[in-house]
Amino acid sequence: MSDKADIDTELVRRVQRGDKGAFDLLVRKYQQRVAKLISRFISDAAEVEDVTQEAFIKAYRALPNFRGDSAFYTWLYRIATNAAKNHLVTIRRRPPRSDVDVTSGATEQGYELEGDESPEGEMMSEEIRRTIQKTLEEMPEELRLALTMCEFDGLTYEEISEVMECPIGTVRSRIFRARHLLDSKLRPLISEHEVEDVV
Amino acid sequence: MNRIWLALVCLLPLETALAQDQSDWLRRMEQAASTISYRGDFVFVRGDLMRHMRVVHLVDSEGVHQRVFSLDGPPNETLLGGGQPGLMAASGYGGSAETENLPFSTLLPQRLQALNGLYQISLGGIDRVAEHQAQVVNVEPEDGYRFGFRLWSELGSGLLLRAQMLNSTGQVIEQFSFSSVDLDAAGGSIPVAEVQLSPPQLLAPETGHLTNWRVGKIPPGFALQSMRRYAGQRQAVVDHLLFSDGLATVSVFIEPVQDGDEFSNQSVNTGIVNALTGTVSDNQVTVMGEVPVATLSMIFNSLQPGGLAASAESTAPSDPVGQ
Amino acid sequence: MNDRLKEQVSALVDNEVESASSNSLDQVLKSPELRQTWQRYHQLGDWMRGAADGKVVNVDVADRVRMALESEPAILIPVQSSVDSAEATSSSDVGANVVSGPRPWGQIAGIGIAAAVASLTVLLFQQNNFLGLDDQLPFLASSETTLHSVETDNSNVAAIVQTAESSQDSQADQLNSTTQPTQLSASFQEKLDAYLVSHVKQSATNGMQGMLPYARVVNHGTGASVKNSRIGRQGR
Numbered sequence: 001m002s003d004k005a006d007i008d009t010e011l012v013r014r015v016q017r018g019d020k021g022a023f024d025l026l027v028r029k030y031q032q033r034v035a036k037l038i039s040r041f042i043s044d045a046a047e048v049e050d051v052t053q054e055a056f057i058k059a060y061r062a063l064p065n066f067r068g069d070s071a072f073y074t075w076l077y078r079i080a081t082n083a084a085k086n087h088l089v090t091i092r093r094r095p096p097r098s099d100v101d102v103t104s105g106a107t108e109q110g111y112e113l114e115g116d117e118s119p120e121g122e123m124m125s126e127e128i129r130r131t132i133q134k135t136l137e138e139m140p141e142e143l144r145l146a147l148t149m150c151e152f153d154g155l156t157y158e159e160i161s162e163v164m165e166c167p168i169g170t171v172r173s174r175i176f177r178a179r180h181l182l183d184s185k186l187r188p189l190i191s192e193h194e195v196e197d198v199v
Numbered sequence: 200m201n202r203i204w205l206a207l208v209c210l211l212p213l214e215t216a217l218a219q220d221q222s223d224w225l226r227r228m229e230q231a232a233s234t235i236s237y238r239g240d241f242v243f244v245r246g247d248l249m250r251h252m253r254v255v256h257l258v259d260s261e262g263v264h265q266r267v268f269s270l271d272g273p274p275n276e277t278l279l280g281g282g283q284p285g286l287m288a289a290s291g292y293g294g295s296a297e298t299e300n301l302p303f304s305t306l307l308p309q310r311l312q313a314l315n316g317l318y319q320i321s322l323g324g325i326d327r328v329a330e331h332q333a334q335v336v337n338v339e340p341e342d343g344y345r346f347g348f349r350l351w352s353e354l355g356s357g358l359l360l361r362a363q364m365l366n367s368t369g370q371v372i373e374q375f376s377f378s379s380v381d382l383d384a385a386g387g388s389i390p391v392a393e394v395q396l397s398p399p400q401l402l403a404p405e406t407g408h409l410t411n412w413r414v415g416k417i418p419p420g421f422a423l424q425s426m427r428r429y430a431g432q433r434q435a436v437v438d439h440l441l442f443s444d445g446l447a448t449v450s451v452f453i454e455p456v457q458d459g460d461e462f463s464n465q466s467v468n469t470g471i472v473n474a475l476t477g478t479v480s481d482n483q484v485t486v487m488g489e490v491p492v493a494t495l496s497m498i499f500n501s502l503q504p505g506g507l508a509a510s511a512e513s514t515a516p517s518d519p520v521g522q
Numbered sequence: 523m524n525d526r527l528k529e530q531v532s533a534l535v536d537n538e539v540e541s542a543s544s545n546s547l548d549q550v551l552k553s554p555e556l557r558q559t560w561q562r563y564h565q566l567g568d569w570m571r572g573a574a575d576g577k578v579v580n581v582d583v584a585d586r587v588r589m590a591l592e593s594e595p596a597i598l599i600p601v602q603s604s605v606d607s608a609e610a611t612s613s614s615d616v617g618a619n620v621v622s623g624p625r626p627w628g629q630i631a632g633i634g635i636a637a638a639v640a641s642l643t644v645l646l647f648q649q650n651n652f653l654g655l656d657d658q659l660p661f662l663a664s665s666e667t668t669l670h671s672v673e674t675d676n677s678n679v680a681a682i683v684q685t686a687e688s689s690q691d692s693q694a695d696q697l698n699s700t701t702q703p704t705q706l707s708a709s710f711q712e713k714l715d716a717y718l719v720s721h722v723k724q725s726a727t728n729g730m731q732g733m734l735p736y737a738r739v740v741n742h743g744t745g746a747s748v749k750n751s752r753i754g755r756q757g758r
Contacts (some may be wrong), residue, residue, distance in 0.1 A: 128580065
């Protein structure tokens with residue numbers, strides 16, 4: 001756990017040296033977490049996605065000034081929070097164009113509090129959750145243990161190797177095999193729904 | 200449903216009024232600088248440096264006369280305003296080149312609107328600065344190409360009593376604040392400096408054809424505001440291009456590379472006031488401004504010699520948001 | 523794509539790679555497939571935690587962000603990005619040096635003003651790279667780029683390099699190995715001086731910053747006294 005931020009630091013450093021590809025990796029790493037944060041402010045799935053995208057673009061533009069005083073993700077979360085709040089403000093200010101808009105504009109006043117996921121989104125979430133649970137239950141215990149200690153408890157490979165009394169290389173390979181298994185079960189789910197990104 | 204309608208109808212004009220209010224404060228600050236006579240002491244802080252300074256700012260029929268000088272540290276000053284050559288000679292520093300009347304441009308409404316796209320302008324609370332009530336105005340940049348500001352504007356006159364320049368994480372990188380100020384200084388006179396100071400070498404305005412330069416893609420909101428030509432060292436001419444986003448300014452200086460110029464490709468990063476220099480087609484090009492380095496390097500890289508468009512359009516100062 | 527590489531990605535996701543072997547990071551950066559793997563493994567962890575607290579989020583904005591950023595400039599920050607850390611570690615002694623003595627840096631010290639001088643860094647770039655078109659960027663990472671720091675008769679630059687070292691090991695190594703002392707030309711310093719006054723004079727016409735531009739010019743005068751002694755030393 002001690003040097004968890006290293007890879008971020010390295011990626012940020014590369015972005016600041018002009019490597020946009022490194023920023024792409026940061027997006028891929030943090031997009032779920034940023035979207036989740038934003039979904040606490042905004043309920044509409046499409047809007048969450050838009051604001052998530054906007055937050056990353058803002059982060060890229062602000063990156064010349066990122067000085068590493070705080071961890072990258074703390075800094076990113078702050079930008080995302082501001083993007084979400086700004087979005088809410090903009091929505092409220094948007095002038096009504098027709099009667100229909102007026103009505104929806106009025107409901108937007110309650111935006112922060114409502115959580116109306118689309119039925120499809122609910123289904124998708126539920127499917128993902130069930131698949132993860134089922135796959136974890138069915139996989140060999142040593143794989144499940146290694147992965148959950150890593151993902152849930154945030155233990156380092158060294159700590160896991162002590163707990164499981166096995167070499168670090170084994171931990172590394174167990175975690176990979178657990179991920180590989182989960183990934184193979186989840187991939188068909190995601191590709192089915194590829195067109196619709198759902199919150 | 201009816202109630203919702205009513206609420207919306209009431210809300211909308213209020214929002215518009217608020218937006219106007221924010222812009223009004225900016226306009227008032229600008230106007231105050233060119234219409235009010237005042238004198239006062241202020242403190243200037245940047246990083247570890249702290250200086251107490253005094254300003255005497257008089258507005259009469261001839262325009263603005265202003266002397267700003269340091270109360271501690273090395274005795275230095277700037278003088279603005281024409282028509283008083285004796286005064287200039289006495290103080291030396293900042294003399295001759297400043298005799299041209301310094302224009303205090305006013306924020307045009309279009310410029311204010313453009314600022315709204317680049318910065319988020321919001322009103323803070325009422326604060327007290329140097330015994331005066333002041334409205335706090337927050338100016339936050341929308342991207343990483345410029346710094347933000349927090350401004351304290353005196354309630355009655357609009358005069359800027361305190362200003363802070365902020366980086367992207369909201370840390371203050373530079374600020375000034377009046378400790379005392381007299382807002383009714385009309386009819387007074389500008390004190391003459393007691394210490395004889397040697398003037399630094401300054402660029403003298405010169406007329407002539409400006410070199411043709413083409414400006415490519417530059418950071419959003421920045422536009423060429425003016426081009427001037429100066430006499431530089433060793434009979435060289437220096438072209439000065441000024442870019443602005445309405446609030447932040449970036450200068451580009453272009454002069455031909457001369458024999459004996461040793462290192463002409465350099466990037467000088469002073470941390471806050473940044474400068475980049477390098478050669479473009481046998482010209483030394485230096486870009487500087489109170490903006491992040493990314494802004495400077497983008498402007499530097501956008502410059503190409505030989506284009507006519509930019510110079511033809513902007514030999515006269517133009518509205519920076521016209522494009 | 524073989525499993526050995528994917529296992530490396532898995533370890534990279536957990537930040538469990540030897541610091542020396544940023545090779546695997548380079549490989550991920552190069553391979554579209556490994557980037558996908560990197561994304562899915564992170565997503566997996568987020569979903570596992572999401573499944574536990576009842577909120578699974580599924581978005582994919584990576585392509586959209588990448589496309590949106592295509593028109594953006596690459597970010598280029600010379601040597602080090604952390605002004606604050608430089609100030610914190612070296613401002614007191616370095617700043618004092620600059621203001622008090624007849625240093626070549628005095629001119630720019632006046633511009634940057636004491637605290638800022640601590641992070642004063644000069645880089646020399648080869649022309650082609652400096653003027654690099656987008657596809658030549660980043661010039662700092664390119665192998666043809668030569669990095670120089672400017673030698674002064676005080677310890678400014680040493681302090682800066684140390685700052686860079688303490689914050690970014692690998693970068694500092696690179697910097698040390700390519701650093702060659704050079705002297706900033708006196709004529710360039712004078713130019714910078716005159717430029718600064720002109721710049722501030724113009725930027726002050728926009729009254730929005732109040733006293734700040736004038737204060738900058740006045741404190742730039744800090745350099746004027748230094749200049750006199752320097753000129754004297756050179757016998758002019």
